[in-house]
Amino acid sequence: xxxxxxxxxxxxxxxxxxxxxxxxxxxxxxxxxxxxxxxxxxxxxxxxxxxxxxxxxxxxxxxxxxxxxxxxxxxxxxxxxxxxxxxxxxxxxxxxxxxxxxxxxxxxxxxxxxxxxxxxxxxxxxxxxxxxxxxxxxxxxxxxxxxxxxxxxxxxxxxxxxxxxxxxxxxxxxxxxxxxxxxxxxxxxxxxxxxxxxxxxxxxxxxxxxxxxxxxxxxxxxxxxxxxxxxxxxxxxxxxxxxxxxxxxxxxxxxxxxxxxxxxxxxxxxxxxxxxxxxxxxxxxxxxxxxxxxxxxxxxxxxxxxxxxxxxxxxxxxxxxxxxxxxxxxxxxxxxxxxxxxxxxxxxxxxxxxxxxxxxxxxxxxxxxxxxxxxxxxxxxxxxxxxxxxxxxxxxxxxxxxxxxxxxxxxxxxxxxxxxxxxxxxx
Amino acid sequence: xxxxxxxxxxxxxxxxxxxxxxxxxxxxxxxxxxxxxxxxxxxxxxxxxxxxxxxxxxxxxxxxxxxxxxxxxxxxxxxxxxxxxxxxxxxxxxxxxxxxxxxxxxxxxxxxxxxxxxxxxxxxxxxxxxxxxxxxxxxxxxxxxxxxxxxxxxxxxxxxxxxxxxxxxxxxxxxxxxxxxxxxxxxxxxxxxxxxxxxxxxxxxxxxxxxxxxxxxxxxxxxxxxxxxxxxxxxxxxxxxxxxxxxxxxxxxxxxxxxxxxxxxxxxxxxxxxxxxxxxxxxxxxxxxxxxxxxxxxxxxxxxxxxxxxxxxxxxxxxxxxxxxxxxxxxxxxxxxxxx
Numbered sequence: 001x002x003x004x005x006x007x008x009x010x011x012x013x014x015x016x017x018x019x020x021x022x023x024x025x026x027x028x029x030x031x032x033x034x035x036x037x038x039x040x041x042x043x044x045x046x047x048x049x050x051x052x053x054x055x056x057x058x059x060x061x062x063x064x065x066x067x068x069x070x071x072x073x074x075x076x077x078x079x080x081x082x083x084x085x086x087x088x089x090x091x092x093x094x095x096x097x098x099x100x101x102x103x104x105x106x107x108x109x110x111x112x113x114x115x116x117x118x119x120x121x122x123x124x125x126x127x128x129x130x131x132x133x134x135x136x137x138x139x140x141x142x143x144x145x146x147x148x149x150x151x152x153x154x155x156x157x158x159x160x161x162x163x164x165x166x167x168x169x170x171x172x173x174x175x176x177x178x179x180x181x182x183x184x185x186x187x188x189x190x191x192x193x194x195x196x197x198x199x200x201x202x203x204x205x206x207x208x209x210x211x212x213x214x215x216x217x218x219x220x221x222x223x224x225x226x227x228x229x230x231x232x233x234x235x236x237x238x239x240x241x242x243x244x245x246x247x248x249x250x251x252x253x254x255x256x257x258x259x260x261x262x263x264x265x266x267x268x269x270x271x272x273x274x275x276x277x278x279x280x281x282x283x284x285x286x287x288x289x290x291x292x293x294x295x296x297x298x299x300x301x302x303x304x305x306x307x308x309x310x311x312x313x314x315x316x317x318x319x320x321x322x323x324x325x326x327x328x329x330x331x332x333x334x335x336x337x338x339x340x341x342x343x344x345x346x347x348x349x350x351x352x353x354x355x356x357x358x359x360x361x362x363x364x365x366x367x368x369x370x371x372x373x374x375x376x377x378x379x380x381x382x383x384x385x386x387x388x389x390x391x392x393x394x395x396x397x398x399x400x401x402x403x404x405x406x407x408x409x410x411x412x413x414x415x416x417x418x419x420x421x422x423x424x425x426x427x
Numbered sequence: 428x429x430x431x432x433x434x435x436x437x438x439x440x441x442x443x444x445x446x447x448x449x450x451x452x453x454x455x456x457x458x459x460x461x462x463x464x465x466x467x468x469x470x471x472x473x474x475x476x477x478x479x480x481x482x483x484x485x486x487x488x489x490x491x492x493x494x495x496x497x498x499x500x501x502x503x504x505x506x507x508x509x510x511x512x513x514x515x516x517x518x519x520x521x522x523x524x525x526x527x528x529x530x531x532x533x534x535x536x537x538x539x540x541x542x543x544x545x546x547x548x549x550x551x552x553x554x555x556x557x558x559x560x561x562x563x564x565x566x567x568x569x570x571x572x573x574x575x576x577x578x579x580x581x582x583x584x585x586x587x588x589x590x591x592x593x594x595x596x597x598x599x600x601x602x603x604x605x606x607x608x609x610x611x612x613x614x615x616x617x618x619x620x621x622x623x624x625x626x627x628x629x630x631x632x633x634x635x636x637x638x639x640x641x642x643x644x645x646x647x648x649x650x651x652x653x654x655x656x657x658x659x660x661x662x663x664x665x666x667x668x669x670x671x672x673x674x675x676x677x678x679x680x681x682x683x684x685x686x687x688x689x690x691x692x693x694x695x696x697x698x699x700x701x702x703x704x705x706x707x708x709x710x711x712x713x714x715x716x717x718x719x720x721x722x723x724x725x726x727x728x729x730x731x732x733x734x735x736x737x738x739x740x741x742x743x744x745x746x747x748x749x750x751x752x753x754x755x756x757x758x759x760x761x762x763x764x765x766x767x
Binding site: 145147177178179181182186188189190195196198200203205206207208209210211212213214215217218224236237240241243244247409410411412415416417 | 484490493495500524531535536594685
């Protein structure tokens with residue numbers, strides 16, 4: 001079946017239309033392909049790397065509106081870095097970036113299996129989106145404050161947060177730094193500059209603006225960065241963030257990770273069909289960059305531009321990262337039920353790990369053998385960390401923090417009713 | 428130095444004192460900056476402390492509470508004004524899912540030590556969008572404290588305590604009594620705060636502890652639990668009924684001063700609870716449950732609730748809706764007369 005032979009779903013009822021020729025009809029957006037249909041990426045709005053200019057950081061937002069509709073790319077099909085956005089990253093940084101992306105992927109694969117083995121309740125991978133978090137961690141200063149969603153685990157990994165700590169959280173074991181209170185993957189690490197991740201989508205976006213306002217108020221040098229998915233841009237928090245960031249010129253980098261899918265809803269349900277998410281910034285007077293999110297160099301370059309601008313007290317930038325969620329939303333859904341098989345493999349912007357690896361090979365700094373050796377090394381790293389964490393315990397072994405801790409931290413000091421309820425439970 | 432203040436002046440003084448004492452305190456909300464707030468609670472603060480210490484925000488309650496969460500995570504102590512408690516609902520997700528739970532979900536790594544001020548309650552012909560009493564929506568949420576003062580002295584001392592508290596505080600201000608105590612007799616002349624002893628307010632720093640009720644009148648026949656404007660209605664009803672009632676001003680409704688309540692009800696054996704909020708699942712329901720759990724064998728009569736009716740707050744029927752002194756007095760009489 002081709003895209004043009006699709007069954008007529010979500011169309012106005014023909015009989016009704018025929019009887020009322022000028023009647024209104026309701027549009028319910030649908031993706032270009034559903035399971036069993038031909039892949040169709042015809043609405044992606046791609047551009048060539050050299051086609052998008054890199055403006056000065058003190059440009060006025062209205063002068064660069066085109067960037068919201070173009071696509072910043074650096075890596076070409078031959079793995080060469082081309083165009084005005086090609087960053088001056090040394091090869092060690094590139095190799096670090098590749099390592100962290102591959103480590104993130106290896107970590108995800110192990111924890112996904114751990115969930116399938118019943119060692120925890122839930123897991124979420126970021127397969128295909130590793131460049132976003134890892135390249136951005138590299139472009140931000142280590143003490144800049146991150147307000148991520150649940151799919152930027154690469155931030156923690158790139159900042160050197162111990163894998164075992166992450167695993168302890170996912171397994172809700174006795175050493176879980178969050179004491180068994182949070183769903184797996186909703187990490188928090190003040191020491192590593194990662195804000196407590198919320199399961200209520202979008203809330204972090206405006207909070208990051210508040211953190212950035214506080215930093216500006218205190219004449220600090222640190223900036224904030226926030227992430228949100230394409231689906232959650234429909235939440236009020238997204239629009240609050242753009243309003244407040246614009247009004248108070250907050251030093252914050254606002255990222256939309258457009259991975260095309262919000263569970264089973266394609267990006268068009270969030271309003272991404274008629275105008276790119278980056279273009280939302282235009283109405284708020286903020287600069288917008290739309291970037292190839294699977295191009296490590298492009299993500300780094302766009303982020304570095306926004307970081308430099310924020311640190312120069314020039315305010316916020318909205319960056320849309322065009323990427324693809326290569327696997328399910330979480331361990332709780334089966335993407336083959338709502339999108340065509342092979343859509344991930346056919347994604348026109350490729351795979352971020354493969355593309356950065358190919359670039360390093362193209363510039364003579366990498367090889368297939370070294371890549372395979374690194375893959376095996378990271379597999380072993382993750383395996384060792386997994387053994388260590390599982391030795392502490394898993395959700396299924398019942399090795400949890402003391403039940404008494406369930407009643408702690410509701411308030412700074414437990415009021416009478418919390419103390420009383422703890423006694424009722426007998427802990 | 429003592430001064431005579433109404434509630435607005437006392438609240439203003441609390442914020443003034445804290446802005447001066449702590450550079451991490453910021454005051455913001457809709458119209459609070461140059462104008463000083465629609466009820467003038469922040470009047471003069473921007474001019475005195477600077478544009479960036481007291482400023483206007485966009486009309487986006489979810490946005491300004493979200494911003495306050497981020498500021499709290501940074502280490503500031505935001506004091507935000509929601510122009511009317513009726514407007515707080517757009518911020519409910521941020522308050523319930525974020526503000527209240529940051530400390531818990533991050534195991535103490537991040538906290539949201541903010542004070543959310545909101546004028547609430549009826550008696551001003553504000554109709555259904557300027558008269559509501561949503562306190563029970565916040566007492567139901569683990570991690571929040573809810574404070575409601577009933578006079579200028581408590582208002583200042585409690586607001587300073589709230590700002591200094593390391594947990595988030597919902598600070599509801601009974602707007603009907605901003606300028607003077609109101610006993611519910613809407614047909615009588617208004618009495619200014621200057622004639623009330625609680626208008627004597629220290630000009631400098633002091634606190635009133637969160638979590639402590641005040642016994643405004645000692646008595647033997649029946650205990651009355653109230654807060655906000657209703658405290659004054661209750662005192663009038665007691666005087667007019669001639670009963671020897673014990674009147675507790677809860678001041679903090681969560682965590683409530685359970686010891687003071689239990690001690691009083693065990694003494695009197697009878698209890699009437701009075702609030703403006705709608706009756707069903709109102710805070711009176713929680714108080715009733717707490718009392719029967721702890722005082723059942725001391726009770727000599729059913730616990731009565733006098734509350735707003737379970738309707739939206741109607742504009743033209745202000746005084747039929749508002750639980751005035753006659754309704755309170757009737758409930759007192761029934762409770763005192765009841766015999767098992």
